[in-house]
Amino acid sequence: xxxxxxxxxxxxxxxxxxxxxxxxxxxxxxxxxxxxxxxxxxxxxxxxxxxxxxxxxxxxxxxxxxxxxxxxxxxxxxxxxxxxxxxxxxxxxxxxxxxxxxxxxxxxxxxxxxxxxxxxxxxxxxxxxxxxxxxxxxxxxxxxxxxxxxxxxxxxxxxxxxxxxxxxxxxxxxxxxxxxxxxxxxxxxxxxxxxxxxxxxxxxxxxxxxxxxxxxxxxxxxxxxxxxxxxxxxxxxxxxxxxxxxxxxxxxxxxxxxxxxxxxxxxxxxxxxxxxxxxxxxxxxxxxxxxxxxxxxxxxxxxxxxxxxxxxxxxxxxxxxxxxxxxxxxxxxxxxxxxxxxxxxxxxxxxxxxxxxxxxxxxxxxxxxxxxxxxxxxxxxxxxxxxxxxxxxxxxxxxxxxxxxxxxxxxxxxxxxxxxxxxxxxxxxxxxxxxxxxxxxxxxxxxx
Amino acid sequence: xxxxxxxxxxxxxxxxxxxxxxxxxxxxxxxxxxxxxxxxxxxxxxxxxxxxxxxxxxxxxxxxxxxxxxxxxxxxxxxxxxxxxxxxxxxxxxxxxxxxxxxxxxxxxxxxxxxxxxxxxxxxxxxxxxxxxxxxxxxxxxxxxxxxxxxxxxxxxxxxxxxxxxxxxxxxxxxxxxxxxxxxxxxxxxxxxxxxxxxxxxxxxxxxxxxxxxxxxxxxxxxxxxxxxxxxxxxxxxxxxxxxxxxxxxxxxxxxxxxxxxxxxxxxxxxxxxxxxxxxxxxxxxxxxxxxxxxxxxxxxxxxxxxxxxxxxxxxxxxxxxxxxxxxxxxxxxxxxxxxxxxxxxxxxxxxxxxxxxxxxxxxxxxxxxxxxxxxxxxxxxxxxxxxxxxxxx
Numbered sequence: 001x002x003x004x005x006x007x008x009x010x011x012x013x014x015x016x017x018x019x020x021x022x023x024x025x026x027x028x029x030x031x032x033x034x035x036x037x038x039x040x041x042x043x044x045x046x047x048x049x050x051x052x053x054x055x056x057x058x059x060x061x062x063x064x065x066x067x068x069x070x071x072x073x074x075x076x077x078x079x080x081x082x083x084x085x086x087x088x089x090x091x092x093x094x095x096x097x098x099x100x101x102x103x104x105x106x107x108x109x110x111x112x113x114x115x116x117x118x119x120x121x122x123x124x125x126x127x128x129x130x131x132x133x134x135x136x137x138x139x140x141x142x143x144x145x146x147x148x149x150x151x152x153x154x155x156x157x158x159x160x161x162x163x164x165x166x167x168x169x170x171x172x173x174x175x176x177x178x179x180x181x182x183x184x185x186x187x188x189x190x191x192x193x194x195x196x197x198x199x200x201x202x203x204x205x206x207x208x209x210x211x212x213x214x215x216x217x218x219x220x221x222x223x224x225x226x227x228x229x230x231x232x233x234x235x236x237x238x239x240x241x242x243x244x245x246x247x248x249x250x251x252x253x254x255x256x257x258x259x260x261x262x263x264x265x266x267x268x269x270x271x272x273x274x275x276x277x278x279x280x281x282x283x284x285x286x287x288x289x290x291x292x293x294x295x296x297x298x299x300x301x302x303x304x305x306x307x308x309x310x311x312x313x314x315x316x317x318x319x320x321x322x323x324x325x326x327x328x329x330x331x332x333x334x335x336x337x338x339x340x341x342x343x344x345x346x347x348x349x350x351x352x353x354x355x356x357x358x359x360x361x362x363x364x365x366x367x368x369x370x371x372x373x374x375x376x377x378x379x380x381x382x383x384x385x386x387x388x389x390x391x392x393x394x395x396x397x398x399x400x401x402x403x404x405x406x407x408x409x410x411x412x413x414x415x416x417x418x419x420x421x422x423x424x425x426x427x428x429x430x431x432x433x434x435x436x437x438x439x440x441x442x443x444x445x446x447x448x
Numbered sequence: 449x450x451x452x453x454x455x456x457x458x459x460x461x462x463x464x465x466x467x468x469x470x471x472x473x474x475x476x477x478x479x480x481x482x483x484x485x486x487x488x489x490x491x492x493x494x495x496x497x498x499x500x501x502x503x504x505x506x507x508x509x510x511x512x513x514x515x516x517x518x519x520x521x522x523x524x525x526x527x528x529x530x531x532x533x534x535x536x537x538x539x540x541x542x543x544x545x546x547x548x549x550x551x552x553x554x555x556x557x558x559x560x561x562x563x564x565x566x567x568x569x570x571x572x573x574x575x576x577x578x579x580x581x582x583x584x585x586x587x588x589x590x591x592x593x594x595x596x597x598x599x600x601x602x603x604x605x606x607x608x609x610x611x612x613x614x615x616x617x618x619x620x621x622x623x624x625x626x627x628x629x630x631x632x633x634x635x636x637x638x639x640x641x642x643x644x645x646x647x648x649x650x651x652x653x654x655x656x657x658x659x660x661x662x663x664x665x666x667x668x669x670x671x672x673x674x675x676x677x678x679x680x681x682x683x684x685x686x687x688x689x690x691x692x693x694x695x696x697x698x699x700x701x702x703x704x705x706x707x708x709x710x711x712x713x714x715x716x717x718x719x720x721x722x723x724x725x726x727x728x729x730x731x732x733x734x735x736x737x738x739x740x741x742x743x744x745x746x747x748x749x750x751x752x753x754x755x756x757x758x759x760x761x762x763x764x765x766x767x768x769x770x771x772x773x774x775x776x777x778x779x780x781x782x783x784x785x786x787x788x789x790x791x792x793x794x795x796x797x798x799x800x801x802x803x804x805x806x807x808x809x810x811x812x813x814x815x816x817x818x819x820x821x822x823x824x825x826x827x828x829x830x831x832x833x834x835x836x837x838x839x840x841x842x
Contacts, residue, residue, distance in 0.1 A: 012496070138840060238840045300489075306496045328496065331489045336449050338485035339503035346499035352508055352718045353499060369488035371501025372481050372574050375618025378776040379505070380783070381719075389837070393781065394830065413840040419494035426500045427618070433492045446842045 003198060004230045006217035010385045010420055013347045014161040014306065015362040016328075018269035020168060021277040030093040031074045031284030032317035035060055036084060037310065038132060040141045040443050043070070043089045045081070052077050055102035056128060056260035059092065067145055071129025073262040073283035073320070075100035082315070091315050094284070103128075107258040110182050121186055130254055130261075132320065133247040134187070137228060137240050138413035139443040149241040152188035153228045156211075156245050157197040159219040160305035160418075162326045164246055164267045166196065168278050170206045173265070176252030181210055183251050184243060193240075195227050219307075220387055225416035229388045238413065246323055266290075266323055270306075271364040272299045273327040287316035290325055300367045302326040307419035329366035349381060349424045374427035382421035382431060388414045392421035396434045412438060456480050474568040478575040502617075506577040508720050512711035513584050513771065517553075519707045520700035521545035524592035527646040527697050533656040534649075548592040548647045549700055555596050557583040560603040567612045578617035578624075578777070582606065585625035585771060588701025589764070589812075593647040594632070594639055602632040622819045623778045626812050633812070641808060645697040660684065663697050664762035665801070665808050671750035678754060691761035702764035712770040721774040724783055728790020729769040729797075733760060736798040751802045763801065768811030769793070773818075780822040784829045793818050 035043035041062035047053055055075040062068055072094060080093035105128050108116065125131045126145055134152075136143040143149065156166045169177055185192040195213040196203040204211060213231060215221045224242035232238070250261040262283045268290060269276040279290065287301055288294055295301060295316055302309040303322040310322070318325060335341065343353025347363045355363065382392040390411040398406040415435050422432040456479070463469050463476040481503075490497060522538075525545030529536055560583045568575045586603055606628025611620040633640050646661040667684045671677040690696050694704025702708075715721025737759045744752035760766070773779065773793050780789050793814050800810025807813065 014496075138842070232838060235839045235841075238838075300495060302495055307494050309493060309495065311495070326495075331487065332485065334453060334484040334487070336452070336484055337482075339501070339507050343499060348498050348500045350498075350500050350719045352504050352720065355499075365496045367489045367495050368497070369486055369490055370497045370499050371503065372477075372486055372488070374502045374574075374576060375616065377502065377505070377578070377618050378779065378781050379720075380776070380781050381500075383781075383783075389833075391781065391830070408841050409834050409837075411834075411837055411840065413842065414837070417493075422492070422494040423496065424498045424500070426498070426502050426505050428488075428497065428501065430492050430494075432494055436493070442842065 001211060002213050004195075004213050004215050004221075004227070006215060006221040006226055006230060006387050008383075008385055008387050008389070009218035009221050010349060010424075011159065011218040012161060012307070012365070012423065013362045014271075015364050016162075016269045016271040016273060016276055016326075017362070018162060018165075018267040018276050018278055020165060022168060022172065022265075022280060023275070023277055024280045025285070025290055027096065027282050027285040027289050029286045029289055030079060030095050031282060032286065032315065032319060033059060033070070033073065033092040033094070033284060034315055034317060034319035034321075035070070035089045035092070037315075037319055037321050038062075038070075038142065039135075040139065040440070040447060041065075045089065045092070047078055049078055049081050052097070052100060053094065054100050055262060056105070057103050058129070060089070062142070065142070065144060067126060068131050068142065069127055069129045070132060070320075071103075071260055073260065075102055091317065102259045105254070105258045108179075108183075108255040110179055113179070113182050113186065113255065116186075118186055118189065121183060125183075125187075125251070128254060128260060130251055133243050133251065134241050135243065137225065137242065138238055139439055139447065140225075140242075140417075141443060141447060143241055147239075149188055149191070149239065150237045151191040151193055151240040152184055153193045153195075153224045153231070153240055153242050154184065154245060154248065155195050155215070155222045155224050155227055155242075156203050156207075157195075157200060157215075157222040159197070159222050160307055161219075162267055162269045162305050162324050164265050164278060164323055166200065166203055166245060168265065169245055169249060170202050173246075173249045173252075174206055176249045176256060177245075178207070178252065179255055180248035180250070180252030181207070183255060184248055185210075188241070193227070193231060195222070197222055217387070220416060220418040220420070223387070223416050223418055225414070226387045226418070229414050229416070244323060264318075264323070266318055266325060268325045268327075270302075270325075270327040272296075272329050273325070281318075283318070283320060285318055287312060287318070287325060290318070291327070298330055299327050300330040302328070306365075307423060308417060329364065332366040332368040332370075349385065369428050371426065371428050373429070376427055376429060379426060381424045381426065385420040385424055387418060387420075388416055390415060392431045392435070396429065396431045399434050399438045407438060412442075415439070452483065456483065471569055471572075474572065474574055475565060478565075478568070481574065502577050505720060506580045508714065508718050509581045509771075510584060512714040512721070513581075513588065513701070515707035515710045516588060516701040516704060516767070517549075517584065519694060519704045520588060521549045523695060523703055524548045524647055524700060526695055527661070528592075528649045531646050531648055531655050531659050531661060532650045544649065545592075549587070551596055552587040552590055552592075552594060552599050552700070553584065555599045556587045556603045559600045560586075560607045563604060563607045563612065567616065571616070573616070576617035578611075579607065582611075582624045582628075586628045588767070588771075589625065589629045589699050590632075591640060591644040591647070592700055593644070598632050598636050598639060601635075602628040605631040618777055620777055621823070622816060623772055623775045626772055626816055630812055630816060645699065661697055664691060664758075668751050668754055668762065669805075669808060673748065673750055674746045675750070675753040677750040678758065680750075681754075681758065686762075688757055688761065691758065699764060702767040705761050705766045708766040708770050715770065715774065721770065722776070722779065722786050724786040725773050725779060725790035725793075726769050728787045729773055729794040730760075730790075732791035732794020733765060733769075733798050734794075736795045740798070740802060749802070759798070763809050764811050765797065768797065768815060772811065772815050778819040778822065780826040782826055782829045782833075785822070785825040788825050789818055789822055792821070
């Protein structure tokens with residue numbers, strides 16, 4: 001077991017962190033499937049409006065890779081199909097009908113898994129809609145079925161504010177987690193790199209033989225791209241894959257039960273959230289069901305964490321790729337001569353506010369931009385928070401100057417999309433968006 | 449406060465798209481974002497932002513400059529009263545200082561500000577706050593009675609040619625305040641060099657007997673040969689104490705090392721000013737002074753013999769190192785480059801000051817020269833750092 005120390009990490013002192021309490025919420029309204037939240041696919045519906053569908057039945061495919069199934073997380077009737085700009089398939093809404101039987105697949109135990117071949121396991125995961133849990137670096141796209149990864153990197157822990165904690169996985173889902181890990185290890189041809197936070201004794205005790213690294217550092221030390229960057233020995237590992245820890249639990253649940261694993265665990269928190277805990281619910285649950293009321297226009301609902309999540313106001317559901325709901329204040333009330341304020345309630349990476357006098361405190365942060373957009377002033381605060389040693393301001397400038405080679409040399413493909421550079425920039429430049437857009441453009445060109 | 453908000457909101461309609469005054473929108477935006485925090489919210493995956501913005505960033509620098517400014521106002525009046533033999537009572541000294549310094553600061557902010565507003569309107573972007581710093585830095589490098597028309601021309605050159613022509617704050621490669629000063633220095637040398645560092649309130653023959661008004665730099669550079677500079681400095685009334693506290697003739701903001709250190713502490717504690725540039729410059733200067741001291745003998749220029757602390761306290765070394773060299777836009781981006789940049793400024797500035805007989809001080813030129821080299825220093829370090837990455841290409 002090795003230790004990896006990640007430098008340039010920074011924890012945003014946010015309030016509203018979810019506790020380790022677990023409650024259950026069943027969806028009362030429709031559940032949604034959100035094809036536009038999958039990276040780099042061209043979704044094509046395989047079912048029509050009004051048709052009945054079974055749990056685990058093929059719902060849509062990717063035109064570019066039609067062999068991979070995307071399956072329904074519920075049995076019921078397709079009651080609505082929502083299109084975005086340019087006929088983008090945004091959401092498929094399903095009204096649940098439990099009388100319909102689910103699609104049944106073969107079950108497995110750890111022993112039978114050992115005897116199965118990798119090809120068989122891949123086939124099983126592909127036909128059941130589980131395959132898209134895997135994401136391949138550098139673009140974090142869904143890997144082709146024929147690809148074999150050099151390694152699969154998994155971070156059990158995470159330190160973005162508001163994501164599910166590994167303690168709950170170990171306390172409530174240990175057997176499924178172990179079964180899932182055995183499956184992932186097989187897919188990785190035994191090259192599974194499993195990490196936990198340094199000192200996470202619960203995980204170390206429960207999974208001792210499987211854990212290969214302990215990660216030291218604040219956010220985003222426990223981010224798979226950061227883990228890969230620090231652990232890789234040469235460029236052959238750049239095409240490694242990753243998978244979220246709870247998705248591994250879902251693989252285990254699938255192998256054990258033989259049906260699509262629609263039970264999910266999400267963390268809910270944020271300064272405007274009534275509940276700050278973990279929730280057992282179903283994939284596709286609506287945000288209204290989770291909060292118990294309608295959406296409030298004065299709050300921002302984020303599917304995911306505050307630094308990397310999706311604004312869920314337009315599609316208020318937690319889909320296949322979502323594992324958290326964060327609710328913060330939308331915008332902030334106007335403050336007179338704000339730049340002269342003492343700022344005891346204004347956290348900053350710099351020490352320009354009196355909030356630095358209380359380093360242990362947590363703060364309510366809204367979605368306010370907290371400043372106007374300016375040009376880059378060369379302050380280099382972004383460099384101090386990049387965990388993969390990129391110079392974000394130089395990378396963004398070379399992307400905006402269309403200097404392709406220079407962007408790649410600067411480490412464009414190493415970027416972990418952690419959002420810290422965008423968070424700290426005083427000129428409010430969308431560094432992360434510039435980098436992400438370029439990666440998306442490259443992915444379209446390179447991945448056929 | 450609500451009244452003000454409502455007033456601003458009513459005003460906004462006057463400047464909105466399609467109205468006659470649409471092109472003056474940057475003015476309205478500047479006023480609104482100056483008075484009240486922004487209404488903008490995040491629109492990408494990073495939903496929260498650090499509370500630091502460019503306004504706060506620049507205000508901290510202005511705050512760091514306040515001790516120098518206040519002391520400079522007092523000192524300008526003090527030196528005048530000393531020369532004329534007038535009372536040294538605090539209030540009258542401060543009033544005299546204000547009479548000289550305040551117009552320079554006002555002209556600098558007003559004329560420069562007008563240019564900034566013009567460019568913001570023409571280019572359709574918000575007025576950038578970098579000017580808040582440039583507008584105060586430039587006056588602090590001027591003698592207390594620089595003609596106001598020269599102040600206006602200087603700041604115009606600095607803002608327009610030093611910054612706006614390249615695209616505004618963030619896109620310039622030279623320090624705008626220094627560009628302004630260097631323009632005045634070369635175009636109108638008479639009122640910015642020589643015996644101009646004390647504002648004389650009366651004619652020369654009414655001055656106190658024996659008054660010289662020479663700066664420490666002037667004394668040391670004309671001291672002759674051999675180890676005679678220090679005795680002459682002491683004879684002229686300079687001590688390490690008054691060089692440190694700053695009640696000596698000089699440009700408005702440069703004399704008090706104490707006030708500059710207070711400013712430096714604020715900049716370093718808030719992590720706004722690069723301590724690497726400051727320390728690099730100090731190390732470069734010290735090593736150069738040590739070399740001067742070591743390699744000089746009875747036949748060399750007396751200026752080479754001046755000991756370290758005296759050499760560091762006199763002139764504008766402290767001011768330039770703390771406030772001019774640390775301008776983040778014209779300085780290199782990488783931390784490693786900042787050391788080299790600072791070090792070379794320290795070395796070059798000392799060489800120009802001591803060895804070059806044509807220039808009484810070296811920092812303005814050293815910093816501008818290193819501004820030109822900053823991209824090259826960055827390029828060399830970036831190349832070497834990027835080679836160490838494990839290649840991740842497609």
